[in-house]
Amino acid sequence: MSSVQTHTPPTPGSASAAGTPNAAVRAAGRIRDTLRSPKYGPVLVTASLLILVFIVGGTRYRGFFSAQVIVNLFVDNAYLLVLAVGMTFVILTGGIDLSVGAVLALSGIITASLLQAGWAPGVVIPLILVLTSVLGLLVGLMVHVFKVQPFIATLAAMFLARGLCYVISKDSISITDPVFVALAQARIPLGGRVSMTWSVVIAIVVVxxxxxxxxxxxxxxxxxxxxxxxxxxxxxxxxVARTKVLVYVISGFCAGLSGILYTFYTLSGYSLTAIGTELDAIAAVVIGGTLLTGGYGFVLGSVLGVLVLGVIQTIITFEGTLSSWWTRIFIGALLLVFIILQKVLTARRR
Known part of the structure; x- marks a missing residue:
C-alpha cells in the first residue's frame, strides 16, 4: 500500500505564517500610529512639507539648490529662530506671548541709541538681555500671581514695549560702533564661496x-x-508656579536676543521694526507641530516651521513677479491647515 502524505496549510497563528507579511503589517501599523499621533504627526508633516517646497523651488529656479541659498535661509531667519524658541516654551504650557515683536523692536532701538551715545557693546548687549528678561518676569507674574490671561498680559506688554520705542525715537537710528559693525558683518567661511554670519551660530546654540x-x-x-x-x-x-513665570522670562530673553540679532542684520534700530513678527513666530511654532493647547511639541519642529516660512519667502523672491504679501497669504493658509490637523489628531486621541 502506498502511503498518502497530506500537507496541512499553516494556521494564521503558526510560526510559518508569522513571517515577513505580519512584520510588514506591524511596521505599517506603527507608521500609521505615528502619523496619527498629535506628538509626532504634525512634525512629520512639516518635515515632508519642507522637503516638498524645497524640491519645487529647486526644480523651478536655477541655483535654488546651491549651498549659499540654503545657508542664507538661516542667515535671514536667525532672529526668527531665536524668537520661535522662546515662543515654543510659552505655547508648550498652553500660553501665548503677543509681546515678542514689540520687545524685539525695543531691544533694537535701545541698542542703537546706547551705542550712538558711546556705550560699549560689551555693556549694552548684557543690559538689553537683562531688561527684556525682567519684562518677561513681570508678564509671568501677571499671568500666575494675578491670574491675568496670557493673551491680555502679553497684549499689555506689547503696547508698553511699542510705546517705549516711540518715546526713545520716532526715527531710525543707525549703528556705527566699529566693534558692533565688525561683529555684524563678520562672515564664517564654510568652504568655497559659502559663508555664514555669527547670528546663525548664536541661533544654533540657542536651539x-x-x-x-x-x-x-x-x-x-x-x-x-x-x-x-x-x-x-x-x-x-x-x-508649576515657578515654571509658569520662568517660561515668560525665557521668552523675554529670547525676544531681547532676537532684537540684537536683528540689529546685526540691519545695523539700525527703528520703532516700527517687527510689526506682526510675533504672529510669524506663533505661526512657525504651530506649523512646526506644537499644539496651541500645550503639552505636545518640539523645538526642532519650530525650527522646521521657520525654515518652511523661509523657503516660501525665498521662492517668492526668486519668482520676482509676486508681491511680498503672498508670503502672508501662504503662511495664513498653512496655519489654518495645521490648526485643523491638530484638532483632528487630538480628537482621534480622545
Missing part, C-alpha cells in the same frame, strides 16, 4: 540649549506637564 533643557531637565518635564494638565503637575509636586 541646542533649548532642546537639552526641554528634553533632559526637570524644567522641560514641568513645561510639558503644565501643558498636559496643570492640576496634575501640582499634584505631582512639580514647581
Amino acid at each position: 541646542i540649549v533649548a532642546v537639552i533643557v526641554l528634553q533632559y531637565s526637570r524644567l522641560g518635564r514641568t513645561v510639558y506637564a503644565i501643558g498636559g494638565s496643570e492640576q496634575s503637575g501640582v499634584l505631582m509636586g512639580l514647581p
Whole structure:
C-alpha cells in the first residue's frame, strides 16, 4: 500500500505564517500610529512639507539648490529662530506671548541709541538681555500671581514695549560702533564661496540649549506637564508656579536676543521694526507641530516651521513677479491647515 502524505496549510497563528507579511503589517501599523499621533504627526508633516517646497523651488529656479541659498535661509531667519524658541516654551504650557515683536523692536532701538551715545557693546548687549528678561518676569507674574490671561498680559506688554520705542525715537537710528559693525558683518567661511554670519551660530546654540533643557531637565518635564494638565503637575509636586513665570522670562530673553540679532542684520534700530513678527513666530511654532493647547511639541519642529516660512519667502523672491504679501497669504493658509490637523489628531486621541 502506498502511503498518502497530506500537507496541512499553516494556521494564521503558526510560526510559518508569522513571517515577513505580519512584520510588514506591524511596521505599517506603527507608521500609521505615528502619523496619527498629535506628538509626532504634525512634525512629520512639516518635515515632508519642507522637503516638498524645497524640491519645487529647486526644480523651478536655477541655483535654488546651491549651498549659499540654503545657508542664507538661516542667515535671514536667525532672529526668527531665536524668537520661535522662546515662543515654543510659552505655547508648550498652553500660553501665548503677543509681546515678542514689540520687545524685539525695543531691544533694537535701545541698542542703537546706547551705542550712538558711546556705550560699549560689551555693556549694552548684557543690559538689553537683562531688561527684556525682567519684562518677561513681570508678564509671568501677571499671568500666575494675578491670574491675568496670557493673551491680555502679553497684549499689555506689547503696547508698553511699542510705546517705549516711540518715546526713545520716532526715527531710525543707525549703528556705527566699529566693534558692533565688525561683529555684524563678520562672515564664517564654510568652504568655497559659502559663508555664514555669527547670528546663525548664536541661533544654533540657542536651539541646542533649548532642546537639552526641554528634553533632559526637570524644567522641560514641568513645561510639558503644565501643558498636559496643570492640576496634575501640582499634584505631582512639580514647581508649576515657578515654571509658569520662568517660561515668560525665557521668552523675554529670547525676544531681547532676537532684537540684537536683528540689529546685526540691519545695523539700525527703528520703532516700527517687527510689526506682526510675533504672529510669524506663533505661526512657525504651530506649523512646526506644537499644539496651541500645550503639552505636545518640539523645538526642532519650530525650527522646521521657520525654515518652511523661509523657503516660501525665498521662492517668492526668486519668482520676482509676486508681491511680498503672498508670503502672508501662504503662511495664513498653512496655519489654518495645521490648526485643523491638530484638532483632528487630538480628537482621534480622545
